[in-house]
């Protein structure tokens with residue numbers, strides 16, 4: 020049992036709804052709870068694609084194939100259209116492939132406009148003077164802001180998912196792109212209160228602003244909060260003026276220097292070296308540890324997991340989940356860093372490219388590589404990425420910190436049987452299973468849904 024079945028379903032989208040309030044056991048129309056939950060699953064994946072396609076559109080890119088899929092998929096969830104559970108699993112896989120297409124479009128336009136990311140050290144302190152802190156994923160906003168702040172004396176800092184901006188040549192060439200402040204999105208009440216300048220929120224995640232800083236918060240489409248100052252048409256002049264009027268930031272050294280900017284081409288330029296290190300046993304296993312983060316205590320799993328990995332392992336990471344681990348100094352294996360930051364969540368396309376290229380180099384399938392994915396999820400972009408990985412045939416993904424609440428036993432059965440999905444459990448036992456030191460059937464290594472998490 021998943022423990023998620025307190026309510027079998029809840030649907031109130033049509034006039035037939037039970038008692039005029041909601042269908043909770045089975046639809047008056049005949050919709051089953053599993054179909055209803057799979058419809059929600061599809062809607063969540065669509066929301067993720069929408070977020071990435073919105074970013075691509077901001078860069079001037081759109082795609083008829085993705086648009087047509089979105090229309091078809093939304094329509095499938097309308098009343099009295101589709102009662103077939105299996106077809107919703109197929110639609111979820113199709114959504115996964117559409118998300119692959121969307122992430123690639125987005126990556127290509129980022130590279131075309133800002134250059135191929137390259138490994139870049141990023142300070143985490145502040146420089147004396149006025150500053151603006153930028154969070155979210157919109158790299159075009161960062162580029163426009165850097166252009167408009169050039170020569171004004173206002174420094175620009177990155178927060179959360181904006182960290183990878185430091186790796187792009189066309190963005191890092193601005194000397195006043197001064198560093199990274201804070202960690203994942205959920206630290207923003209504290210981080211934004213402490214920061215004395217304006218804060219620009221370009222995409223999710225925003226937390227409703229606290230009184231200490233809400234008059235310094237600027238939002239841009241699609242982000243909105245009550246009374247938020249809006250930036251229109253990438254015109255940051257009001258915010259820059261505001262920065263010059265607010266108290267300066269102090270000269271302060273950060274506790275760590277982070278490194279970001281490991282694109283797929285950078286990693287694959289090291290492919291012959293990686294091959295040699297794997298074949299001589301000096302690299303035993305690769306892990307992808309990252310994804311969307313949440314403030315739950317259970318998120319501690321991911322840091323502890325990486326800390327306990329043996330020294331002959333390499334960790335790829337991405338998205339805001341990286342902040343659980345990117346301050347760890349794990350050194351390198353003969354020049355190959357042990358923690359490699361691939362970028363934002365949408366840069367999962369680079370992780371896919373790296374895995375496919377390594378599989379080709381070793382002459383095996385992706386599932387035969389010494390590679391395990393340990394993915395954290397929070398919002399619905401992560402659902403889209405999960406379906407991308409499943410649609411590409413990736414098996415044995417470990418998911419955490421909790422099982423999706425929309426999964427019931429029927430869906431769970433498919434997730435486990437077809438995709439071998441697992442839920443993260445005990446750190447040490449998980450590592451032993453992943454490294455092949457123990458099989459999953461032994462006690463303590465349960466498949467998804469059976470660990471009670």
Ligand code: SF4
Nearest residue numbers: 030033036042046048
């Ligand atoms: Fe109920 Fe079906 Fe209408 Fe949803 S679509 S409210 S399940 S009758």
Ligand code: SF3
Nearest residue numbers: 224311312338339364
């Ligand atoms: Fe994080 Fe919101 Fe999703 Fe782009 S900033 S990964 S949670």
